[in-house]
């Protein structure tokens with residue numbers, strides 16, 4: 001299996017990327033949420049069980065038997081999951097799709113096109129099988145509208161198939177519908193106050209190893225005036241807990257992984273950094289906290305200014321006051 005091509009699939013407003021153990025809490029919350037799980041097989045246990053499930057799944061992924069994707073917006077915001085499984089020489093089964101409240105318009109259509117394209121265009125399988133609970137009117141309508149052929153039903157489920165030829169005949173029109181009715185999400189740096197964006201760096205791959213580089217005012221949207229890194233971080237350590245008035249930063253996990261909890265004063269988001277080729281751009285007036293450091297994690301931060309204690313907001317209420325001032329400069 002060509003792991004490079006299936007690892008991440010980028011589209012108009014969404015990216016599918018293979019699930020990681022760090023996604024366990026996100027997936028657990030999705031699967032436990034009654035808004036989404038009525039017609040899915042029940043999940044029991046804890047986040048730790050979900051993590052173990054993902055770790056076991058990774059051996060099936062390596063064997064080319066199953067691909068489980070997190071669906072995220074191009075700015076890195078997760079909005080769902082989808083799975084290809086029972087992958088045989090000829091066919092694959094598609095399902096477990098869930099989209100949450102962060103989905104952009106036409107996300108179901110785009111994520112289905114992307115994941116089907118993995119099965120048909122990359123894995124070169126000739127037919128996909130899927131099923132939906134007979135009570136799941138939304139999923140049934142969506143599959144029929146997509147062009148899936150009904151192959152049968154029983155007391156619980158309706159079964160569908162779609163051939164590669166049918167997929168290829170319909171996919172351009174479906175992509176046109178995605179592009180016509182959805183707004184592309186800008187994955188480049190949004191430098192308005194209070195924004196965060198994932199930054200992808202180039203990689204030069206060579207049998208001797210991979211090389212990644214970053215350039216000021218190109219991959220990083222400012223003049224770099226300071227670089228620092230954290231290492232030997234105890235796994236139970238928590239760092240951060242502050243915001244900056246003017247400083248902009250891009251944070252990378254050069255090795256290992258950690259979680260960044262981001263808060264713009266209104267919305268809270270979580271990002272797991274684990275890929276040395278991808279950093280998180282954090283603009284001014286963002287409250288950030290870091291935890292869940294893996295063993296041996298190395299965190300590198302490139303910053304737009306030298307250290308200045310006066311630029312720090314170390315109390316959450318001071319941060320909130322600054323956010324309120326920004327939103328209403330006359331107050």
Ligand SMILES: CC(C)(COP(=O)(O)OP(=O)(O)OC[C@H]1O[C@@H](n2cnc3c(N)ncnc32)[C@H](O)[C@@H]1OP(=O)(O)O)[C@@H](O)C(=O)NCCC(=O)NCCS
Nearest residue numbers: 036039097098099105106108109132138139142145146177
């Ligand atoms: C099943 C699920 C993923 C479908 O997603 P959804 O967003 O509800 O799907 P919709 O039918 O509303 O389709 C999404 C959009 O694509 C559009 N669309 C769907 N099929 C289309 C087609 N063939 N051509 C053009 N547009 C289409 C819809 O009009 C809708 O547009 P909008 O975003 O502007 O409203 C979602 O409902 C979900 O997560 N359900 C809970 C979990 C679940 O039951 N999963 C299925 C297991 S079998």
